[in-house]
Amino acid sequence: MDSLDLLIKNLSKLPGVGKKSASRIAYSLLNSSMGFNETLGLEIMEIQSKIKKCSICGNYSESEICEICASFNRDKSLLCIVEQPQDIQTIESTGDYRGLFHVLGGVLAPLDGIGPEELNLLKLVERVKKENIQEIIIATNPTLEGDSTALYIAHILKDSDISITRIASGLPVGGDFEYADKLSISRAFRGRRELI
Ligand SMILES: [Zn+2]
Structure with missing residues (x-):
């Protein structure tokens, strides 16, 4: 060769x-x-x-804290949970969402050996305690794993005083966030519903 x-x-x-x-x-x-x-x-x-991972949200960043976490212009009462750092880019491209993010680093997939310990969940619980978050928007992909991860997160945060919502299923079922167009993502955000 x-x-x-x-x-x-x-x-x-x-x-x-x-x-x-x-x-x-x-x-x-x-x-x-x-x-x-x-x-x-x-x-x-x-x-x-x-390029490292932001020590607060898990987004890719060249500095210890990413631009979004360090910004004074973001709505710190909103926290959007995504699977991967590249999902942040996709959501940011719509220009609609002005809150903060939290990257899980995957979804629960017991058959592949991915349990809660493998995801960035401890830090999420910590952030919920420390930060002044009023709404958590779960934007995992509309797959079986994405849905069960959303329910799991709602379950571990159920005692907090925070509204937990899931983006609407405007995205193609089983489809990937990455490939969704801006309009579908904006609609999915606007149509989000209370999970618990
Ligand atoms: Zn960050």
Whole structure:
């Protein structure tokens, strides 16, 4: 296997990149300037050491605390719970939501060995005690695991004095947050319902 085949093989391991796209990218890189390839290579190499997880919410950040948590312009009475840091980006792109976030780092999936201990739940309970949160909006994906995780969170927070809501099922059932369009996300937020 030569270098080009190897690059195509590795690129096709990336999400959303099939063999055909991988081949197009590889040939395009082959024709790119040396400077472009070097910069890209360096960015890929440094991404994991430069980007950490925010110590408050779990969002990706280059500093200890992410921009959203550090901002004075966010509504600190609202906390939206998402599965992954990339979901924050999706919700932020709608421009509708001005509250804070909390990243779980996954959903409960007992068959895959993912229990409550594997998720960022202890910190959530801590935040609920310390911060002045009035509403928690659970925005896990509309899948079986996303729904049962939402119920689990509602259950562990049921004694708090906070309104716990779940976004409406405007998103395609079983679909992924990541691929939903802005309008569907805005609608799902507006149509959220009290969970308990
Ligand atoms: Zn943060």
